[in-house]
Amino acid sequence: MTTVLAGFRDGWIVTRRNLLRYMRLPQLVVISSIQPIMFLTLFNFVFGGAIGATVAGSGPYINYLLPGILVQTILFGSLQTGVGLSRDLNAGIIDRFRSLPMSRSAVLTGRTSADIIRSSLVAMILLGMGYVYGFRFQNGAGDAVMMIALILAFGYAFSWIAAFVGLAVKDEETAQLAGFLFIFPLTFASATFVPTATMPHWLQVFANNQPVTFAVTAARHFALGTPSGGAEWKLLAWIVGILLVFIPLSIYSYKKRS
Amino acid sequence: MKYAFELKNVKKHYGKVVALDGVTLRAEEGKVYGMLGPNGAGKTTIVKILSTLIEPDKGVATVAGIDISLDPTSVRKTIGLAGQFAAIDEFLTGRENIYMVGLLYGLKAKESKTRTTDILERLNLTDAADRQVKTYSGGMRRRLDLGASLVGHPKILFLDEPTTGLDPRTRKELWEIIRDLAKDGTSILLTTQYLEEADELADKIAVIDYGKVIAEGTSAQLKAKLGGDMVEFEMTNEADYRKALEATKGISKGIKGDDFELTIKIPVKHSATDLLKITQIVDRAGVKPQNISLHKPTLDDVFLAITGKKPKHQLPKKPKGGKQ
Ligand SMILES: Nc1ncnc2c1ncn2[C@@H]1O[C@H](COP(=O)(O)OP(=O)(O)OP(=O)(O)O)[C@@H](O)[C@H]1O
Numbered sequence: 001m002t003t004v005l006a007g008f009r010d011g012w013i014v015t016r017r018n019l020l021r022y023m024r025l026p027q028l029v030v031i032s033s034i035q036p037i038m039f040l041t042l043f044n045f046v047f048g049g050a051i052g053a054t055v056a057g058s059g060p061y062i063n064y065l066l067p068g069i070l071v072q073t074i075l076f077g078s079l080q081t082g083v084g085l086s087r088d089l090n091a092g093i094i095d096r097f098r099s100l101p102m103s104r105s106a107v108l109t110g111r112t113s114a115d116i117i118r119s120s121l122v123a124m125i126l127l128g129m130g131y132v133y134g135f136r137f138q139n140g141a142g143d144a145v146m147m148i149a150l151i152l153a154f155g156y157a158f159s160w161i162a163a164f165v166g167l168a169v170k171d172e173e174t175a176q177l178a179g180f181l182f183i184f185p186l187t188f189a190s191a192t193f194v195p196t197a198t199m200p201h202w203l204q205v206f207a208n209n210q211p212v213t214f215a216v217t218a219a220r221h222f223a224l225g226t227p228s229g230g231a232e233w234k235l236l237a238w239i240v241g242i243l244l245v246f247i248p249l250s251i252y253s254y255k256k257r258s
Numbered sequence: 259m260k261y262a263f264e265l266k267n268v269k270k271h272y273g274k275v276v277a278l279d280g281v282t283l284r285a286e287e288g289k290v291y292g293m294l295g296p297n298g299a300g301k302t303t304i305v306k307i308l309s310t311l312i313e314p315d316k317g318v319a320t321v322a323g324i325d326i327s328l329d330p331t332s333v334r335k336t337i338g339l340a341g342q343f344a345a346i347d348e349f350l351t352g353r354e355n356i357y358m359v360g361l362l363y364g365l366k367a368k369e370s371k372t373r374t375t376d377i378l379e380r381l382n383l384t385d386a387a388d389r390q391v392k393t394y395s396g397g398m399r400r401r402l403d404l405g406a407s408l409v410g411h412p413k414i415l416f417l418d419e420p421t422t423g424l425d426p427r428t429r430k431e432l433w434e435i436i437r438d439l440a441k442d443g444t445s446i447l448l449t450t451q452y453l454e455e456a457d458e459l460a461d462k463i464a465v466i467d468y469g470k471v472i473a474e475g476t477s478a479q480l481k482a483k484l485g486g487d488m489v490e491f492e493m494t495n496e497a498d499y500r501k502a503l504e505a506t507k508g509i510s511k512g513i514k515g516d517d518f519e520l521t522i523k524i525p526v527k528h529s530a531t532d533l534l535k536i537t538q539i540v541d542r543a544g545v546k547p548q549n550i551s552l553h554k555p556t557l558d559d560v561f562l563a564i565t566g567k568k569p570k571h572q573l574p575k576k577p578k579g580g581k582q
């Protein structure tokens with residue numbers, strides 16, 4: 001019990017340190033908001049026209065688009081966990097932490113927590129922009145909160161994958177690239193931007209059965225009331241699965257002393 | 259007798275590189291243990307093992323009597339580490355850095371706060387305390403890093419090349435701080451590339467080369483092997499050289515003349531006073547030397563004396579993005 005408490009205490013100390021860093025680098029939050037806003041704008045006005053004013057059952061394209069871009073943004077934000085960890089590794093700070101009598105999980109929980117807090121901020125900015133473009137929640141406040149919670153939980157789980165990658169590659173640029181390699185196909189070969197129905201069959205099989213599509217479908221379900229086909233439960237299973245695998249893996253690779 | 263730390267036949271390799279090739283050493287409690295060695299000798303590897311960052315491949319390492327492989331957590335409670343490259347957060351202020359480390363040592367918020375203020379004061383960083391570290395000079399970073407290692411009241415302190423890259427005055431200030439810590443009873447492991455520094459601070463010195471301890475002893479014992487300081491005269495012509503050699507004959511043991519270079523080397527015990535005396539003798543002999551110098555033994559001389567060769571310095575390496 002005391003070790004669990006100590007874990008939370010140390011995790012919070014490290015979270016605060018990471019948040020302080022983010023506050024001292026406000027450009028980081030601004031830049032990480034500009035990119036998704038650009039995506040939102042481009043997709044809305046470029047694809048929006050091509051796809052037609054409405055997507056079946058979702059109303060205007062912006063309604064369809066925003067939950068997708070939100071998921072994508074949160075996933076990209078999660079990559080920062082790997083980048084931040086490898087930066088700390090190279091700057092020697094992690095060696096300092098590893099020599100201290102602190103919880104062995106705190107550096108990782110502190111990192112993933114700070115990153116999800118930063119991501120929430122970016123998500124709020126993006127939602128605000130969506131409202132400007134005409135996005136509206138169709139299903140009331142409760143479901144809106146559900147949508148945001150689910151997306152953030154998904155992003156949090158992804159942070160742990162990124163943490164593992166960051167600790168494994170030990171290099172900021174590689175951590176970033178490895179993350180992109182992984183997230184680009186997942187977000188584009190999914191229902192994030194367009195319905196999967198027009199994709200070739202083999203791609204549909206992949207697109208319809210991967211977690212990003214579940215996340216986006218569940219998000220739309222809560223935002224717009226579109227049918228989910230149980231996507232929220234499949235997503236939940238993915239989140240739990242990722243956490244169960246990658247939390248111990250990451251902590252193990254943090255602890256390893258070689 | 260309990261030792262501050264002890265290594266028994268410790269081996270460590272990185273891939274094919276043998277970093278430590280069977281190191282055995284032990285340091286008494288409350289003393290400063292100096293570790294002297296050129297680049298790549300294995301100093302940092304030893305510090306990393308003792309501070310629980312890495313585990314040895316073979317052998318046993320204990321700190322405060324605790325095996326680092328069996329109970330690293332207990333070891334971490336008793337030690338402070340100031341690594342070779344300052345491990346502090348650029349975007350936090352000096353105060354925030356030390357305060358955070360204090361909390362992570364398990365201090366209560368209030369305790370960590372007062373302790374931080376004390377340390378900043380002691381390390382002469384009070385004025386810069388509330389500035390972000392990225393505005394600090396190299397010397398200030400080093401001091402702050404040392405400060406972070408002190409906040410948890412460590413009984414044993416590991417300082418990896420704490421004065422490398424500092425100007426002479428800042429180095430002397432840091433020496434003072436280290437001496438004070440030793441006086442308070444902290445056991446200290448200090449690595450350095452400078453014989454002078456080990457001589458100034460360490461009660462006992464181990465000389466490391468290629469992952470091995472090649473000599474161990476007090477500074478006096480090591481210096482005895484070297485013959486200590488030398489006064490060196492360089493003459494302009496052979497006649498002066500002969501005269502000076504004649505005049506200084508017998509004033510010290512082991513005088514060496516070089517009739518090709520026209521130099522005379524005289525081992526001395528009390529460098530400054532002996533230098534004055536010898537200069538007067540030479541002056542009275544009516545010789546005008548071209549050059550007089552006091553030669554202090556360096557790490558190179560230690561190696562020359564022990565191994566018969568100069569140390570082969572490997573290229574220093576820096577972690578990516580790391581700052582001194
Ligand atoms: N992570 C690593 N991977 C590969 N080789 C390493 C690693 N760390 C150290 N070495 C090698 O181990 C040997 C000992 O290195 P160490 O850092 O202990 O030397 P040092 O005495 O601290 O040198 P310096 O004075 O340059 O700091 C060197 O040959 C070095 O190249």
Ligand SMILES: [Mg+2]
Nearest residue numbers: 301302303342
């Ligand atoms: Mg070193």
